[in-house]
Amino acid sequence: MALPSSAMYTALCVLPTCLGFWKSEYGVSYAYGVSLALVASHALFIGEPLTSTVAVAHATLLLCYGVRLCLFLLYRELTIPYFREFKEKIEERAKARGSRLSRTPFVLGCSFLYAGLAAPMILTASADPSPITCYLLGVAFVGWALAAVGDAQKTIFKARLGEGTLVTNGLFAFLRHPNYTGEMLMWTANLLAGALNVARPSALALLPSRASLLTLALLGWAGITFVLMQAGRNLQARQEARYTGVVEYEEWKAASWGGITLPPKKTVDQAPADSPKGPADEQATSS
Template sequence: MKTIISISIAVLVGLGVAIGGSQSGSTLDGLPVFLLCGILAFAVNWLVYIPANNYQTEKYYDLTGSLTYLTVIAIACLFSGPLDARSALVALMVVIWALRLGSFLFRRISADGKDARFDKIKVNPLRFFLTWTLQGTWVALTAASALVIITTETRLPIDIFAIIGLTMWVAGFAIEIIADNQKSQFRADRKNAGRFITTGLWAWSRHPNYFGEILLWTGITVASLPLLVGWQWVTIISPIFVIFLLTKVSGIPMLAKAGQKKWGDEPEYKDYIQRTPKLVPRPPKA
């Protein structure tokens, strides 16, 4: 029963934001394009869930997440009014981000063979369905600011909000890529097997990739601010949701628990935790 309730809440929240973001937006035969994108966010994941559940595999979970972003952005661009510079740039940025993240995560799980988080979940069809539903909610909420920029009928020239927002996105995207590449190179070195990274951006923050992720979605929300009216303001949930997800749910807490279990008794790990910020980077102490 709890799982069914969780599924219902996830769907209602995702579609609720899509409905709010649809105000003053483009429509397709009377259906708001933003709402259509919200529906598709769930539909794509539910469709892929069918074979995934049949074979009890999570291998294509992250790849499906990226595919969902690409789908909703493509539909938003296709059925909205003529795109201006702001909306075209934002659409391009989300596409670039989704392609990069999807390929990165798919290569990682292909190399690892599995995602341990799904070991107990994928054998339970209802709980497994919940994870795919939550991914639909993740897409609907995270992409909300981008979708409102693309689907709104209000078009404004590039202004200070767009410049600041796009600059934040570029910085966040660069930080995320650099951090991920540094960690991949660290893991590729056999002498680092089973160890934790403390070099590069990881000397500045224990989770620099998450900081980059938060920064880039916040940038898109900043770019959307001059366009928002009425219920469209609900779309500022985008970076708030990303922050909540990464700092309170599936990101930092899970990694912190795993790290404590592996290296919690090691003085070197304790020192790293004490001297390195959890999220927001700062120069390492001498």
């Protein structure tokens, strides 16, 4: 199998995240996409070919995710002044908290998260695929497409109508945050595809040797799920603060699903409604 060694796997996740030493925001944006794209590219293009079409599909999913994310972030940074300004504000706050070396725990924590998100791909390639693995990867691709289309739709509408536009049509007519919902669907299916592939009866002999990877995958899923739930909660709170009482917003809220989020906080962060707060927000902020 063309899978990275432990040392290479660590390097592919840690080195891109070192961008966070340069610009703090890059540690949760470009590093997110680059790490996953590099791990997937190593599996697809370096060494012996992967042994199954399903393993290739899983690696392709992560490659598509990473490349699409980086292109989206680059486009947004080059064309939307708000996000360039916001990036610099994040960097100013990071500098005020201490030296660049003080970001080491942040960088390593992000690296660990990205390693956990890529781990199910290695689990999928560890055993002959089962039908449920194929189905789950299909679900993961649906989640990826949902998030990508949501980002594209929101970006187009905001470019035409302004950053303060409340997007309520298309995917947003049904899902208030299709980017977060799509990502949660993708990462959950990603985890299950890998975990169930080595936890089924015919592959149980592999389970002891894959226990550390399975644990890493579970932690990665838990981490990104928390980030997405927190991002959805924070965004909805800011929307409530900004749009409560507006007829269009109230009708949209009643007719759409807000996704799975953390419980509301008692106090509301009064940041702008599109302010990124973490990896998920960085790639896809919703109005």
